[in-house]
Amino acid sequence: MTSVPLQPEQSLPTDWRDLFALTKPRVMSLVVFTGLCGLLAAPGTVHPVLGFAAVLCIALGAGAAGALNQWYEADLDAKMKRTASRPLPAGRMTRQTALHFGVGLAVFSVILMDLAANHLAAAILAASILFYVLVYTVWLKRRTAQNIVIGGAAGAFPPLIGWAAATGDISTLSVLLFAIIFLWTPPHFWALSLFVRTDYANAGVPMLPVVAGIESTRRHVLLYTLPMIAAAIAPWVLGLTGLVYGAASIALNAIFLVLAFGVFANKATESREMGPEKRLFAFSILYLFGLFAALVVDRWVFA
Amino acid sequence: MPQPEDEIFRKRQRERAKVTAILLGLFVVLMFAITIAKMTVNQ
Numbered sequence: 001m002t003s004v005p006l007q008p009e010q011s012l013p014t015d016w017r018d019l020f021a022l023t024k025p026r027v028m029s030l031v032v033f034t035g036l037c038g039l040l041a042a043p044g045t046v047h048p049v050l051g052f053a054a055v056l057c058i059a060l061g062a063g064a065a066g067a068l069n070q071w072y073e074a075d076l077d078a079k080m081k082r083t084a085s086r087p088l089p090a091g092r093m094t095r096q097t098a099l100h101f102g103v104g105l106a107v108f109s110v111i112l113m114d115l116a117a118n119h120l121a122a123a124i125l126a127a128s129i130l131f132y133v134l135v136y137t138v139w140l141k142r143r144t145a146q147n148i149v150i151g152g153a154a155g156a157f158p159p160l161i162g163w164a165a166a167t168g169d170i171s172t173l174s175v176l177l178f179a180i181i182f183l184w185t186p187p188h189f190w191a192l193s194l195f196v197r198t199d200y201a202n203a204g205v206p207m208l209p210v211v212a213g214i215e216s217t218r219r220h221v222l223l224y225t226l227p228m229i230a231a232a233i234a235p236w237v238l239g240l241t242g243l244v245y246g247a248a249s250i251a252l253n254a255i256f257l258v259l260a261f262g263v264f265a266n267k268a269t270e271s272r273e274m275g276p277e278k279r280l281f282a283f284s285i286l287y288l289f290g291l292f293a294a295l296v297v298d299r300w301v302f303a
Numbered sequence: 304m305p306q307p308e309d310e311i312f313r314k315r316q317r318e319r320a321k322v323t324a325i326l327l328g329l330f331v332v333l334m335f336a337i338t339i340a341k342m343t344v345n346q
Contacts, residue, residue, distance in 0.1 A: 012308075013315045016322045049340035053333060116337050
């Protein structure tokens, strides 16, 4: 039997590593961490297996949302240096494969969450995937400079899901955890968008620095930092957490505020001179890890 | 004589089959563990 040469672009099976890359593993790590913290900070105890399954579902749901985001944004990703090597714009995968993978993973994660935890956690997980894909990716991202402000809600769901998986309901503290990430998203992404704004401008994405300018974005970073700080300190002020969280929160927020002032005061217009923006972006990730870690330590210390 | 493209095709098929088998195995173990955990919690 003679073998027929194959056409790689049309018939080669997608490499599993590319399917994994489609889930945005680095973004997933923060999502998993905040979801885990929501679960661990919730009152009561969770069976370790059910807790593990719930966190796994959060990770799979986030991966599904990431895959569907890349399926929809393949044309945008191809225009940006930062994303041009992703599986779809690089031509290593068909869009149909990405769509099937994303939808399948989303459905699987929601069903598994329902089986392992409860209806509420599954419903919030489904809502968060739909919000990220339909509201942020499809509706807002290409239309308004406020895309990050509203779309930030999508990334804020994990602690709420973790909490709901552990308790079966939603409480004031879980809503505050949602609010912290929701209000943290604008300064975090605007700091990034300042030093990669050329990429966004070339791709036609109406990020704030592209639409309103660099100076206005820097002012927005500082302004949006203030409600974020209020939300981050609120759990301690309201007596929902103890001194460990209170002290960590004050310290982390003080550093965030200083760095946000640094961004506000910076007059540079070239990306290579945007040290304060890069520092704020890098610290903002550490900030969220630190804040949520402090919450868990605090809840365990004072439990 | 197999073509180089055929080799790549088979290699990817084998790799994907292995990954799928491992994931299915882990899924079975997870479902089993969830069932036992739910029974324990409900007692």
